Amino acid sequence: MSPTILPDPRRSPRFAGISTFCRYPTLEEAQKTSAPVDWALYGVPFDSGVTYRPGSRFGPRAVRDASQYVKRYSIHHGLDLCDSLSLADAGDAPVIPYDCKAHLDGVVGFASQLADPKHTKLLAVGGDHSLAYANIKATWLRRGKPEGGLAMLHFDSHVDTVDATLGEKWSHASPFIRLIEEGCLDPKAMLSVGIKGPLNTGADLDFAKEHGIRIVTRERFARDGFASIDPFLAELGSREVYISFDIDCLDPADAPGTGTLAMGGFSATEGLGMLRRCAGVNVVGGDVVEVLPDRDLGDNTALLAAHVAFEILCLDAVNRRG
Numbered sequence: 001m002s003p004t005i006l007p008d009p010r011r012s013p014r015f016a017g018i019s020t021f022c023r024y025p026t027l028e029e030a031q032k033t034s035a036p037v038d039w040a041l042y043g044v045p046f047d048s049g050v051t052y053r054p055g056s057r058f059g060p061r062a063v064r065d066a067s068q069y070v071k072r073y074s075i076h077h078g079l080d081l082c083d084s085l086s087l088a089d090a091g092d093a094p095v096i097p098y099d100c101k102a103h104l105d106g107v108v109g110f111a112s113q114l115a116d117p118k119h120t121k122l123l124a125v126g127g128d129h130s131l132a133y134a135n136i137k138a139t140w141l142r143r144g145k146p147e148g149g150l151a152m153l154h155f156d157s158h159v160d161t162v163d164a165t166l167g168e169k170w171s172h173a174s175p176f177i178r179l180i181e182e183g184c185l186d187p188k189a190m191l192s193v194g195i196k197g198p199l200n201t202g203a204d205l206d207f208a209k210e211h212g213i214r215i216v217t218r219e220r221f222a223r224d225g226f227a228s229i230d231p232f233l234a235e236l237g238s239r240e241v242y243i244s245f246d247i248d249c250l251d252p253a254d255a256p257g258t259g260t261l262a263m264g265g266f267s268a269t270e271g272l273g274m275l276r277r278c279a280g281v282n283v284v285g286g287d288v289v290e291v292l293p294d295r296d297l298g299d300n301t302a303l304l305a306a307h308v309a310f311e312i313l314c315l316d317a318v319n320r321r322g
């Protein structure tokens with residue numbers, strides 16, 4: 001097991017130096033000092049797939065800056081993340097802002113080859129939620145195209161299984177329908193948590209219902225707490241699971257910096273608590289998306305996104321500890 005070599009904040013202050021995610025080394029540095037790299041984090045500064053307010057193309061930079069203050073030791077799990085895993089910032093994926101499909105194909109190509117495809121897991125930071133198509137497809141390819149597709153835990157206000165929006169089939173409203181069509185995700189092993197109304201139409205939930213995607217609405221979680229997600233977590237067993245976290249599942253009071261606000265969301269405490277609850281899940285990839293820094297207040301949303309990334313990585317560290 002290779003650790004992550006971080007600058008010591010008592011000698012080299014957190015506000016100095018070039019920003020990388022959580023001060024992790026660049027992929028080039030990590031490959032020299034801490035191979036094999038367990039996780040490569042990369043940005044996808046792309047927001048041409050949004051249905052409403054743009055600006056999340058600046059999300060990865062904002063998250064990098066805010067994440068300078070993410071520390072390394074998890075009290076909840078009792079582990080030092082950087083002693084447990086070799087983590088690296090792989091920079092940003094290439095973007096083509098004028099063509100969603102060409103852009104996503106480019107990200108799939110980039111992410112498929114990143115670091116050691118057989119070993120290194122991928123965590124993508126957005127950018128709009130269309131990136132989930134690329135990062136999940138790349139993860140599925142890197143893991144040898146598991147039959148039937150990956151399982152997924154999806155935190156979001158929206159189901160993101162709309163077939164087309166304004167004639168576009170590759171927007172941030174559609175990543176999961178495309179992945180299911182291509183066999184990269186198993187809808188019967190998908191849970192979407194935090195879904196809330198109002199919706200454009202009740203039919204927006206039809207795809208999920210017809211394909212067996214399970215939904216825990218925000219209201220149901222408020223009523224039943226962890227009992228609403230625990231049976232699904234138990235059912236996953238040792239299955240390979242991808243975690244997709246749309247920051248808009250959090251309440252705008254806690255996470256105002258996002259583009260399709262939904263009122264009455266999870267608190268930061270609830271969102272981070274649910275991720276910690278997933279200890280034992282076999283996480284093979286993840287993303288945190290939809291941070292829109294121009295609408296943020298005090299960098300809270302960007303810092304929350306960085307903490308979401310930290311909690312996802314901790315789940316893998318918990319698994320390796322056994």
Ligand SMILES: [Mn+2]
Nearest residue numbers: 129156160246
């Ligand atoms: Mn979403």
